[in-house]
Amino acid sequence: MRWRAAALQALLVAAVVAVVWLLATITAQNLEARRIASGFGFLQREAGFEIGETPFLAYSAADTYARAIAVGLINTFRVALIGIVLATVLGTLIGLARLSRNWLLARLATGYVELLRNVPLLVQLFFLYVIITENLPGPRQALHPLPGVFLSNRGIAFPVLEPDPVHGWMAAALVLGLVLAVLLVRWARRRQALTGQPFPALAAGTALALGVPLVVFLAAGAPLALARPELRGFNFAGGGALTPEFAALLGGLTLYTAAFIAETVRAGVLAVDRGQSEAAYALGLPPRRTMRLVILPQALRVIVPPLTSQFLNLTKNSSLAVAIGYPDLVSIANTTMNQTGQAIEGIAIIMAVYLTISLSISALMNWYNRRIALRGARR
Amino acid sequence: MKARLAIVACAAALASGAAHAQSTLDAVKSKGYLQCGVNTGLAGFSQPDARGVWKGLDVDACRAVAAAVFGDASKVRFTPLTAQQRFTALQSGEIDMLSRNTTWTLSRDTSLGLNFVGTNYYDGQGFMVPKKLGVTSAKQLNGATICVQPGTTTELNLADYFRANKMTFKPVVIEKLEEVTNAYFSGRCDVYTTDVSGLVSTRGSRAPNPADHVILPEVISKEPLGPVVRHGDDRWFDIVKWSLFAMLEAEELGLTSKNIDQNLNSTNPAIQRFVGASGGLGKMLSLDDRWAYNIIKQVGNYGESFDANLKPLGFDRGLNNLWTHGGLMYAPPLR
Numbered sequence: 001m002r003w004r005a006a007a008l009q010a011l012l013v014a015a016v017v018a019v020v021w022l023l024a025t026i027t028a029q030n031l032e033a034r035r036i037a038s039g040f041g042f043l044q045r046e047a048g049f050e051i052g053e054t055p056f057l058a059y060s061a062a063d064t065y066a067r068a069i070a071v072g073l074i075n076t077f078r079v080a081l082i083g084i085v086l087a088t089v090l091g092t093l094i095g096l097a098r099l100s101r102n103w104l105l106a107r108l109a110t111g112y113v114e115l116l117r118n119v120p121l122l123v124q125l126f127f128l129y130v131i132i133t134e135n136l137p138g139p140r141q142a143l144h145p146l147p148g149v150f151l152s153n154r155g156i157a158f159p160v161l162e163p164d165p166v167h168g169w170m171a172a173a174l175v176l177g178l179v180l181a182v183l184l185v186r187w188a189r190r191r192q193a194l195t196g197q198p199f200p201a202l203a204a205g206t207a208l209a210l211g212v213p214l215v216v217f218l219a220a221g222a223p224l225a226l227a228r229p230e231l232r233g234f235n236f237a238g239g240g241a242l243t244p245e246f247a248a249l250l251g252g253l254t255l256y257t258a259a260f261i262a263e264t265v266r267a268g269v270l271a272v273d274r275g276q277s278e279a280a281y282a283l284g285l286p287p288r289r290t291m292r293l294v295i296l297p298q299a300l301r302v303i304v305p306p307l308t309s310q311f312l313n314l315t316k317n318s319s320l321a322v323a324i325g326y327p328d329l330v331s332i333a334n335t336t337m338n339q340t341g342q343a344i345e346g347i348a349i350i351m352a353v354y355l356t357i358s359l360s361i362s363a364l365m366n367w368y369n370r371r372i373a374l375r376g377a378r379r
Numbered sequence: 380m381k382a383r384l385a386i387v388a389c390a391a392a393l394a395s396g397a398a399h400a401q402s403t404l405d406a407v408k409s410k411g412y413l414q415c416g417v418n419t420g421l422a423g424f425s426q427p428d429a430r431g432v433w434k435g436l437d438v439d440a441c442r443a444v445a446a447a448v449f450g451d452a453s454k455v456r457f458t459p460l461t462a463q464q465r466f467t468a469l470q471s472g473e474i475d476m477l478s479r480n481t482t483w484t485l486s487r488d489t490s491l492g493l494n495f496v497g498t499n500y501y502d503g504q505g506f507m508v509p510k511k512l513g514v515t516s517a518k519q520l521n522g523a524t525i526c527v528q529p530g531t532t533t534e535l536n537l538a539d540y541f542r543a544n545k546m547t548f549k550p551v552v553i554e555k556l557e558e559v560t561n562a563y564f565s566g567r568c569d570v571y572t573t574d575v576s577g578l579v580s581t582r583g584s585r586a587p588n589p590a591d592h593v594i595l596p597e598v599i600s601k602e603p604l605g606p607v608v609r610h611g612d613d614r615w616f617d618i619v620k621w622s623l624f625a626m627l628e629a630e631e632l633g634l635t636s637k638n639i640d641q642n643l644n645s646t647n648p649a650i651q652r653f654v655g656a657s658g659g660l661g662k663m664l665s666l667d668d669r670w671a672y673n674i675i676k677q678v679g680n681y682g683e684s685f686d687a688n689l690k691p692l693g694f695d696r697g698l699n700n701l702w703t704h705g706g707l708m709y710a711p712p713l714r
Contacts, residue, residue, distance in 0.1 A: 034610050036470060036492035048535045050550045061538035133567040153566050154524060233522040234512075234569045235549070244567060245551070325553035325562065331529065335552070338463045338530025341491035343470075 027344065042340045043069075049335060051327045053243060065336050072332030073353060079246065079328065080315040080357075083253040087314060088307075090254060091261025098266050109262065116259035122320055124256055129248040129324045139235050148228045150236055155243040157229035157236040166220040170213040177212035181205030245326035249318065257314045261307065268303035269295065300372050308365035312358050319354075329353055403608070403615035404448070404665060407475050412454045415441035416474040419459040419556055421577060422584035423689045424480050424500075433457050437478040439684040440499055440606050442677070443622040444476060447670040452677035461554050463530040466491050469609060476619055477607040480574065482532045487607075496620040498605040499681075501698040501707050503598035504536050505575040507582060510593050512569060517597040521546040526559050526568035528552070533573050536600040560585050574602045576694065583692040618664055625671040627710035628653065629680035631701055636679040639672060652714060660713060671713070681708065 031038045043066040050061050051071050055078060059071045097109035116124070133153045137143065142152035148159040161167065181204075188201035229239030272295050280290040321328035330350055337346035407413050417425035417437055425435040438457070446452040458474050469477045470492055480502075481487075483495040506525075508514045517540070527534050529552045541548050551568050553559040560581050563571035571578070575598060582589045606623060608616050629635070632650055634642055642650050652658035655668030664670065678684065685696065700706025 031492075034470070034492035035489070036610075037490040048538055049529075050534075050538045050541075050548065052550045052552065061542060130561075130565075133562060133565040138566045234520075235522060235524060237522070322554060323558070325551050325558075327552060331552065334463050334554070335529040335534070338466065339535065341466055341470075341487070343467050 031344075037340070037342060038345070039342075040345055042336075042342055042345070045340075047336070047339075049339070051332065052325070053246065053327055065340070068332050069329065069336065069349065072327060072329040075327055075332075076315075076318055076321075076329040076353075076357075079250055079253065079321070079326070080318050083250055083257065083314050083318070084311050086250070086254040087257040087261055087310070091258040091310075092265050094258060095262035095265030095269070098262060099269060113259045113262050116255055117263075121252060121256045121317055122323060125248055125252040125320055125324050128251050129244060132244040132248055139231060142231070142236075148226065148239070150229055150231075152236075153244065154235055155241055155247060157239055157241045159226040159228045160240040162225035162227050164223045164225065166217065166223050169220070170216050173213040173216040174209065177209040180212070181209045184208060243326075245321070245324050248324055249321050249326045249328075252320075253314050253317060256317070257310055260310050260313075264303055264306045264310065265299075267306075268299035268301075271302045272298045297372065301369075301374065304365060304369045304372065308362060308369075311361050311365065315357055315361065316354060403475055403612045404618065407448060411449075412456050413441060413445045413448065413476070414456050414458060414474045415444075416458045416460045416465055416468050416477040416479055417441065418479045419461060421480060421556065422580045423692045423694065424576070424580065425457070425459075425478070426584075434688060436500060436684055436688045437480060437606075439626075439678050439688070440478040440623060441476065443626055443674045444619055446673040446677045447618060447622045447625070447664075447666055450667060450669065450673045452673070461530075461556075462528050463554055466493065469493060469607060472609075475608075475615075480576070480604045481607055482574075482602045483605055484532060492610045493607050494610055494616050496606050496608060496616060497623050498603040498707075499623055500576060500604040502574040502576045502602040502604050504533055504572060504600040504602060505578055505598050506595040507563075507571045507578045507592050508569060508595065509566075510591050514593075514595065517595045517599065518544060518546075520548065520570060522548065523569040524549045524551060524567070525570040525572055526551050526553065526563040527572055528556065528559055529554055531573070532600070532602065537572055540599045574604070576604075576689075579694060580692055614665060618666065621664060621713075622670075622674060624710035625653070625674050625713065626678070626681040626684065627701070627708050628713050629671070629675045630682040630708075631703065631710065634675050634680060635683055636676055639675045643672075649713075658714065 028038065044064050046061075047063060047065045047068040048061050049068070051059055051068060053075055054071050056074055057067070057071050059067055094109045094112055097105050098113065100106050100109070132155075136151060136153040139150075139152045139154050142150040142157075144150055150157040184205050185201045188199040192198055227239050229236040229241065232238075276294055276298065277290055280294045281287075285293065318328055319330040322331045322334065325331075333346045333350050337343045340346075415438075417433065417435075420426045421435070423435055425433060425437045428434050441455050441457070442452040445455045448454075458468060460468055460474075460477075460479060465477055465479050465481065466487070468474050477493075478499075480500065481495075482502075483498065487493060488495055506517050506520065508520075514520065520541075525537065525548050527537055527550055534550070534552070537548070537550070548570075551559075551562055553562055560571065562568055564586060571581070573581075575594065578594050582592050582594070586592055606619055608619050629639075632647075632653060634650065634653065639654065643654055643656070645651060645654075648657070652660060654672045655661055655670070659668060661668035661670045667673075679687070682701075685694070685699065696704070696706060698707050700708060702709040
């Protein structure tokens with residue numbers, strides 16, 4: 001019986017491999033017959049088109065397709081990572097607000113979740129994009145809410161710190177502070193286990209992590225030169241800027257995903273039996289510690305797996321950027337496909353990249369999930 | 380069971396591979412209509428009118444082929460395509476021909492597995508800016524934000540032009556024509572660039588107030604636009620090519636949809652050949668001998684199509700006039 005099952009499975013695998021091989025061969029033959037170029041050689045050719053946003057990686061039209069796609073990948077990462085952080089914070093707040101005893105707060109949170117969750121994301125993106133581009137004035141009449149900050153239909157331009165060698169030292173100091181904080185927390189935990197004496201390790205650790213860079217900053221004479229944006233010709237130059245496309249995409253992804261995360265968080269907290277908090281109170285734990293030490297560790301076990309799905313969704317939904325002109329991976333790959341005519345290779349690149357990103361996020365979240373899982377409950 | 384499924388799947392894959400080997404003409408005839416890829420909505424070239432009927436110069440190129448093949452210009456179904464979708468749609472066999480203001484270039488003609496049949500509109504790339512910016516030349520556009528559609532020669536010419544003139548720009552790249560023009564009219568971009576025909580068409584049909592926008596004098600590229608077919612089916616290539624030439628030849632001969640019936644018994648040998656009274660040109664194309672007559676009777680000659688679709692939007696014949704009137708439109712002899 002077992003032998004038969006193994007044989008069947010082997011047969012199935014062989015069949016799948018055969019189908020894939022056959023499809024690949026036929027495709028190659030058909031492309032050859034119609035003299036459509038194939039292969040990945042095009043990646044080394046000059047791209048010839050410009051990209052609107054090129055953070056972290058310099059790019060010009062004279063660079064290769066490979067570099068253009070790398071810029072698209074960075075843009076995808078940028079919006080997905082910031083989006084995940086913001087959506088998690090906002091979603092948690094809204095999820096907890098929905099559980100609040102304050103009637104108005106709870107209803108507002110419910111309204112938010114129902115509204116945002118039930119309107120397609122693409123519609124929300126168009127809506128946000130139109131609000132930004134139609135309602136804000138042109139750069140020459142830009143709104144000026146804070147000194148050095150300009151709000152126009154070209155996005156938001158803001159001052160940034162002039163790069164200074166001290167900032168590198170501050171980063172090093174931050175790392176040092178973090179290491180010290182971790183050591184402190186460990187020491188506090190051991191001491192509590194041995195003596196029962198609590199120590200405010202979290203507060204002290206935070207102070208340490210932030211304090212060390214601050215000391216370096218002050219010791220170096222507090223270099224705070226700002227690069228301010230100015231109107232030059234058609235647009236603002238200097239300083240930092242966020243484009244309307246990025247803002248609309250980030251806003252849309254964050255608001256939409258936060259609605260789902262809110263529900264996940266609410267479900268997680270509700271999944272912890274009331275007896276747990278009652279027992280904690282009976283032991284004399286204050287409410288905040290009850291939350292941190294009793295409720296959250298149990299709720300997280302429920303929250304993390306669906307949260308992973310939401311992170312994956314957010315990352316994949318970022319490909320809707322195409323619709324509003326944010327140059328993400330899909331947008332650049334589409335242009336590449338169209339200029340080179342090599343659709344199969346382009347789609348293969350897109351699929352490989354999203355698969356890699358998704359599997360990485362999954363692996364990371366699974367690792368975290370195992371860490372917080374009940375000891376001994378692993379199967 | 381699974382293995383059987385796999386065999387079926389393989390057979391299906393092989394069959395679909397074989398289907399492409401069949402001639403396009405036979406395939407079109409057996410399904411009873413021509414599937415033609417057009418723009419999603421470019422006034423004057425391809426756009427549905429208030430009653431949902433597709434109208435435009437590119438649409439007429441499709442109708443001409445239908446008239447030549449079926450003797451009935453209405454046997455066309457239109458597939459609206461974005462700039463990015465168009466070539467894949469043609470390569471995959473989803474459409475029988477592409478007539479979507481597409482620029483003829485060497486790389487498209489060779490590496491995409493396509494054949495350009497000719498040029499039905501000679502165009503060039505230009506820039507449109509709001510009048511209130513006070514810009515008078517493309518050379519003043521350094522640092523501008525420019526709206527452009529992806530996957531076009533426009534996108535490449537734009538980068539070339541700014542590189543050649545040592546200027547920089549910020550592109551805002553949006554695929555859908557409606558969205559990209561909205562972005563320009565809302566002020567997201569300082570400049571909108573595409574072929575001059577597209578600028579004129581967009582200004583005439585979408586601008587809240589057309590007089591607020593100017594098209595700069597520089598024309599930075601050659602853009603010969605024309606219908607496209609797949610590589611590897613020469614008979615179909617001939618049919619689409621000569622359907623286009625027939626419209627030009629008719630204008631040159633003075634044949635229009637109004638007067639062609641009176642010319643059926645003309646003694647002019649060129650007209651006799653054209654209407655199929657002599658010469659047997661239709662047979663050579665594997666079509667009915669009245670193929671060219673049907674095109675002109677039902678669709679009209681090139682000039683009629685131009686006047687009906689483009690003139691109302693403010694287009695000039697210019698380069699698109701017949702060679703006998705100082706333009707570039709020139710059909711090889713129909714004999």
